[in-house]
Amino acid sequence: MPKLPFLFPRELALLQRRWNKEMRSLPVTAEPWLAAKARQWDSQTLESWILKHVHTRGAREFARTITRAVLCAEPRQVSYLCFLEYLRQGESLESLIGIEGGAQQDKFAGGAWQIPQRMAAQLGDSVQLDSPVHAVEQHHDGVSVISNGHTYRARHLIMAIPPVLAAKIRYNQPLPAKRNALLERMPMGSVIKIHVAYERAFWRLRGLNGGVVSNNRVFNVVFDQSLDDDGMGVLVGFIDADHAIAMSATDEATRRQQVISDLVHYFGPDAAHPIAYVEQDWTAEPWSRGCYVAHTAPGVITSFGDTLREPCGRIHWAGTETATRWCGYLDGALQSGIRAAQEVLNR
Ligand SMILES: Cc1cc2nc3c(=O)[nH]c(=O)nc-3n(C[C@H](O)[C@H](O)[C@H](O)COP(=O)(O)OP(=O)(O)OC[C@H]3O[C@@H](n4cnc5c(N)ncnc54)[C@H](O)[C@@H]3O)c2cc1C
Known part of the structure; x- marks a missing residue:
């Protein structure tokens, strides 16, 4: 272990404590736009927050490195509110980056790719591969999804694709301006x-x-x-x-x-x-356009965030970005799918 300047570990401990305290002030309902300091925190990038509140070189580098590792984005690209909400969704900084007892503890022997493959095996012919959806049409009695010249009809639709790709789909009934603005402002990490x-x-x-x-x-x-x-x-x-x-x-x-x-x-x-x-x-990857998750720049959550899980007519929204816990992870994707299915059942 290299010798560290005395102030750096001390500031690191204070930084972790402060982040954990501030993230705990966000609503547990995953509506960060309702937080008391939402506007203040969503008006600055994480980088500007770091430059203002973190003073040692080591602690600044730690904060930047952590952001790259968990969001695959630079701190100057991410709103401070977005970062805090990501911490809250993952329970704490320690649990997000931790191995033992943290998000990195377990892995699937043989690889996580087996999950969709085994699910698809159970679903049989109802899974259509190589069929990108390029248009969605809503009618008074249902919804149509158009892919490769085929039209699939249903009473309701659950969209579980990355926001940036959902923004590229053609909708016969244009999405509300606020919802569209959100989708267009949620780039994936790299x-x-x-x-x-x-x-x-x-x-x-x-x-x-x-x-x-x-x-x-x-x-x-x-x-x-x-x-x-x-x-x-x-x-x-x-x-x-x-x-x-x-x-x-x-x-x-x-x-x-x-x-x-x-x-x-x-x-x-x-x-x-x-x-x-x-x-x-x-x-x-054309059907992801990045990973692990979408992030938002300043102003996006407080201007458009409240449309995140709001159905648009017969379209319901799932996908890890819409989770209320573990957004950015498989757990969040699963939770969001269950929530969206429940919404449809409750209609
Ligand atoms: C490198 C990497 C490492 C990761 N490590 C972990 C980890 O260790 N633990 C963890 O929990 N999570 C991890 N994640 C994150 C995890 O993979 C995601 O949170 C999860 O896959 C999100 O699921 P989703 O269903 O929301 O979206 P996705 O998994 O992105 O699924 C969306 C699906 O929609 C399809 N699609 C897109 N556009 C269209 C269209 N127009 N028409 C039809 N289909 C379309 C895509 O092909 C894709 O199959 C990692 C991600 C990456 C990239």
Whole structure:
């Protein structure tokens, strides 16, 4: 552990305490626009808040690094109110970034992709793949969804796609201006996820846990993703926020070189010779346009936020961004789907 200037850890502790106190003042109903200080907090970016309230270089860098890691956005792009609500949804800063007892504690053996695959297997033919919806038409007795020249009719529709993509759909009855303004102002974060495999988990042999959070390298968050079977070693990590946008504009060979160079910086020359490298650039994924979640700039929550879960005629809104707990996570997506289904059943 490097020696830290005395003031930095002290300010870090104060910062965490202050964030946790301020997020607890937000409504538990996930209506941050109703908070007593909503306008004040939504009138500034997280970066301007940091510059005003955080004084040591270390604590400022910590705040910026945390924002990139949890929202995949730069603090200058995010409203302070949006950031606090994200903390509140994830219970606290510690639980959001924590491994033991925190959001990073568990993983699905074999990968989370199995969840939709197993659900689809149960649903059978009612799942239509490769069918992007490009238009939604509301009628007095139902709603039609148009995709690949096919029209699907239903009494109600639950839209569970990222807001920025919902804004691109053509609606025969235009969405209310306020709702449309919200959808158009909820950009996704930017992230490239990368797995790097080695013949063995060499870092474990040296007593290292494989975890990294860096404030100045491109491949800035890394975890040990190896199975606990003494076999192949796997590191998983992320390039996020501005770095992701910059690296997305390069090619895979350039990104690979950068990632390996960062791993050598963290773990030494053993990291120079992986046996496999797999990357997924979520910024280029046309049906996500980024990850992990949408964020908002100043003014958006207090101007348009109250339309977030408000049905528009026969259209109900789900998706992790509409969750009241764990927005940005699978839990939030699930919770929002149950809530939207209940809304339809209650009509
Ligand atoms: C790299 C990465 C790591 C993550 N790690 C974690 C984690 O460790 N833990 C965790 O809980 N969460 C994690 N998340 C977040 C989690 O994946 C999301 O919170 C969750 O997937 C959101 O679910 P959703 O149903 O709201 O949206 P999505 O999963 O984005 O689903 C939306 C679906 O709509 C489809 N779609 C989009 N547009 C259209 C259209 N026009 N017509 C038809 N279909 C359309 C898309 O193809 C997609 O299948 C991670 C996300 C990423 C990208």
